[in-house]
Amino acid sequence: MPEPRRRRPAVLLGRLPLPERNALLDALRAETVGGLLLLAAAAAALIWANTAQRGYGTVVHHHVGPAALGLHLSVAHWASDGLLAVFFFVAGIELKRELVTGELRTPSAAALPVVAALCGMAVPAGVYAVTAAAGGGSLRGWAVPTATDIAFALGVLAVIGTALPAALRAFLLTLAVVDDLCAILVIAIFFTSTVNVAALVGAAACLVLFWLLLHARVRGWYVYVPLALVTWALTVNSGIHATVAGVALGLMLRCTPRPRPEGTGTTAEVAGPSQAEHVEHLLRPLSAGLAVPLFALFNAGVAVSGTALSGVFTRPETLGVVLGLVAGKTAGIFGGTWAAARFTRASLNPDLAWPDVFAMAALGGIGFTVALLIGELAFASDPALTAETKAAVLVGSVVSALLASVLLKLRDTTYRRLSEDEERDEDGDGVPDVYEEDDPAYHLRMAEILEAKAAEHRRLAQLARRDSGPDTI
Template identity: 70%
Template sequence: MAAPRTRNRMFLGRLSLPERNFVADALRTETVGGVLLLLAAIAALVWANIPALHSGYESVVHHHLGPAALGLDLSVQHWAADGLLAIFFFVAGIELKRELVAGDLRDPRAAALPVVAALCGMAVPAVVYALTNATGGGSLAGWAVPTATDIAFALAVLAVIGTSLPSALRAFLLTLAVVDDLFAILIIAVFFTDRLNFAALGGAVVGLAVFWVLLRKGVRGWYVYVPLALVVWGLMYNSGIHATIAGVAMGLMLRCHRHEGEEHSPGEHIEHLVRPLSAGLAVPLFALFSAGVAISGGALGDVFAKPETLGVVLGLVVGKTVGVFGGTWLTARFTRASLSDDLAWPDVFAVASLAGVGFTVSLLIGELAFGGDPALMDEVKAAVLTGSLIAAVCATTLLKVRNAKYRALCVDEERDEDLDGIPDVYEEDDPAYHLRMADIHERKAAEHRRLAALKSAGTGPSAESGNSTTA
């Protein structure tokens, strides 16, 4: 007798109710932040490209402030990249910690899909960039620029075009971005640290250790942690390691699993407080002071003429799509996982193309990679904007084709006929739910019979309105 076949594992299926609620809350904030990010980027481009205002933009961006004695006499643009983005990466650290202890990444089999997809989605763009520059005689310094996905900008695209993605696809995009952020952090730490001040680094490590001890002792109060975080950030900046690493490290230290009786873990609570600050203020301000590059017809033509800029565009548009989709398909193929019955592989391809919207971290890496050549740095920023725009247009086209299907899935996910606050799809196996629905249907049927009887007797609402009309 043949052994029974094992059932294939399904991916991109329905989320658990708690995970669905968490994803919905997180994406709601990110979507609002993404729209603000989009507006900030447009404002920066307008500010930098109107001749009467261009000099004002340059003077603001390059204006220096801060205590020079502490090594922190930085330009406004530098403060935005190293300071404000530390808040963004702090939230990214909390997200990663939560995914590792309570989300999709806690199960190695479930984690394989987003991890492999993210890795391929970073490796393929880097290869595309390297090949473009190796054959065109360009610089390989910018290989990491097209490797990052900007979840906020991607969600802003969804909000603007009015596309309804099922929660499983949105969760996949969010988890993909979390893993993407992790590897982007590692790239920044490993490849863009050219000097080390071991005294400052040692002080930062001591500060992080104090931060960890205070958390484990249960010490509360923002007035303790905020000053300590600022000291750690300043020491990390002076160590030569990018200061945003301090934000990631502190985010990873927060406890993100719940103790008995807790409605939210400390990490979830702090993320809920800080995420609006990150998405609504820190990242848009970074975009305002970093995305203002002069764009003309000739400059846009140069984006496709120079190997460095062409490599960035191809990396985002082609490399990201092929990498994310290919990594997802290969993972499903070799783990014998099956796609959810509600979705098809073109849906995964559309989301993979949306991952080509790389903005915040791509701009940051572009500044780090080409900081010694301001002209080329601005051209690379223009390439990031161009590639992200092309990826957004491609994703919009692909997603619109299936939008009616997505809308129907979203309506089904939200349906709550018994009005108990829990979507009906999560109660299909609950006998009490079926009793409630039978009672609701019986009451509706009884009301329908009553109205029909009144109508046939000439005393129903239709009859009364007809009589009043005749009179």
């Protein structure tokens, strides 16, 4: 008789059982959970910065890392240059997938979200420039309100819009990916002061080697992970923001399904997940559950007071950021979509209505993660203005999230009502009535049902009148 298996003793912070681990990883891959973690980290940063400002500043500005490699960075820089590179690596994979198999693979389908993304960056920049110039403020922050936060925006959409068309999420995802790509180009072009040519050439050589190894189908994480780290380190030392390396590496992965060896399925060849899908599946929990929340924790801590909040609406730079996110993003995304549909061959997805697009445009004003990053780069020489810009980003993102939530909830209620009407089955035959409206037998059955209900109402009314009459002996 075999001996009973002994249960492994529980270990504090040990390895989770397989079902719990899979459930946790699947939860972290959902936009809802990622958005909630990001929101919780931002709230924790605000509480920490406002209850122990000196302690928060000490941690954020503490430098660690090897100085000989040019990586003696503050904790905040490790979060924005290191952890956020993981987020943009995943964003680069999403962009590659959209270009190869998604909405961006054909010009006609990509026109609307691409034009919407470009207008959604140009109009907020213009709003900021006009506001700052009118108040005599600095124009260096023109790019701060141009960014849309993918994690937050998709998280809000997932929580609020449970009955909204799937096409709306695809539109928002494509728009946000293009927006992130343009934000990276803005960072690389406008916020790179000095360039170390040797380090930049070395990073480019590593990218080429990465691409060659991929196309030679060389396998093994022990090859690609060290090479990616070297590419990132060289990019940091080149003067270009490290998130550019993350996007570039993500764009190099293959998005076409890879065939499995013959004999592994019921057919000769069974298409397996693509290389990009596999890597994204592995890294998304790390990005959503660790990288982005830690970035928010070490970068969203702003000392908020009545004076600081009032300053957001009185200083031209911060007012420009708030107006750019709330009004500029909404007007730019909606106006760009309408103009492209009106004056080009592009057309809006038939599953969407213009109120849906307007609600999504308001959602684009959530610029939290990337807007904070650009704000740091734009006002790096002015710590006080940097802190005020962070406060403005938080205010603008919160207002946009609340406005979008109200609009999306209204649209969600409308679609939920339509869904209930489509599933209505008055005659109880198992077929929704919407599919039988042109059937004469259906109308006959409905007339019989209505007549039976009317007869029942008349009978109940007669009983009520008889019971309410005078008592008799």
